Amino acid sequence: MHKKTLEDIGEKELINRLGKFMPKNQISDDCALIKTKNENLLVNTDCLVENVHFNDINICPMDLGWKAVVSNISDLLSSGSKKTIGITISLVLPPRTEWIWVEELYKGINKALKEYGGMILGGDCSKGDDKVISITAFGIQGELELRRNACKPGEIILTTGIHGLSKLGFLMQNKINFDNQFSLNERLIIKSIEHFCRPRVYPNFLNNLLKTRSNKKIKRIGCTDSSDGLFQALQDLAMASSCKAIIDYEKIPKDKDWPNGDKWDEYYFFGGEDYELVFSLPKKWAKNLSKLDKNINEIGFFTDGKPSIEFNDNKKNKILNNTTFKHF
Incomplete structure (x- = not known):
């Protein structure tokens, strides 16, 4: 009997199935809404994967850093965020990665944050065969x-x-x-x-x-x-x-x-x-x-x-x- 793979079911169906493990309507938008006593928070996670979204030929690390931030802020804005608080960054990098590549990546990240608001709040690093930049962004829900x-x-x-x-x-x-x-x-x-x-x-x-x-x-x-x-x-x-x-x-x-x-x-x-x-x-x-x-x-x-x-x-x-x- 054939066991269904992710290629068989596709991304949308994968998300629908994962939604069964979450509160109702949690997957209906890119951002999650967290209600607090004062201002409600919007949280979004987006990742860029080497050889899926980018490679060293089509984009430089500084532009990649900019793009990684903007892709998250775009999701915040599309949910009505009035302010970006900041981001956390998770990196998966091959051990052979040169430090200057990482440095340029973070320069691009900081340029985007300077343009659109927010700061780096922390993150995590690990090794892997391909580069992955995963960013979680936090925003404040606006009036609309x-x-x-x-x-x-x-x-x-x-x-x-x-x-x-x-x-x-x-x-x-x-x-x-x-x-x-x-x-x-x-x-x-x-x-x-x-x-x-x-x-x-x-x-x-x-x-x-x-x-x-x-x-x-x-x-x-x-x-x-x-x-x-x-x-x-x-x-x-x-x-x-x-x-x-x-x-x-x-x-x-x-x-x-x-x-x-x-x-x-x-x-x-x-x-x-x-x-x-x-x-x-x-x-x-x-x-x-x-x-x-x-x-x-x-x-x-x-x-x-x-x-x-x-x-x-x-x-x-x-x-x-x-x-x-x-x-x-």
Whole structure:
């Protein structure tokens, strides 16, 4: 009899099964919520594994340190964190690792903390065959709770920034050859590599939400980040909130030099590691926020129906036949 492996069940099913050992709804978001007498805490853990997320060819240790911090802060922000308290760092390193590699890694970590707040609180070290950087980040829950299961039918779907750039940067850093029919603009190449190596997040996002909130009785909104790709972010919101997402392909914000074609749509929707925020708001609130922040774009809406994603143009639905990044 075949015993199921992690490759058989996949990452999402693994997480669902692990959730049975935890309190109810503990796995519905990337961050855990810890309630205290004063301010509630948000806790997130994210790890980067050599030859899965990075290698010595596609990213330098300083950029890797920056990215390891930003990936965690992105999850905190997508849950409504108003302040990052600090991080703990667990390292798994081969004994042959040079000290300068570790030193540069920590320089990158400190640069990101200086930019976005927080401090190193401690950690742990061990040896292993491949490098692993695992960070646990602690934040303070803000006035608005951002949760994947808080989207509602009739709400507008919005996203910060542009997707696909990190994927292109990854491909460029790994010297992947493109078809001769594509002549990539040098500006786009530089921008994409920067997005892959030094991603940025939106520390003012929560404040801008509060500034533009038309109904102060609303305390929860649906939100996640696109660390696993835009499609996965939309799917997570739809599944958690039991809504159908209708996406307007023509409203999807793309870089002005982004090529056309099925492969480029795949990079855009399934690339991952862009760390943009994907969320939904009532119409008036969405309009107010889009006016205040020009980096935020409406891309569709939620409606009643089986949790799923559709394009309003049926011809584009073939894009959804692609698959997301798999850890197993």
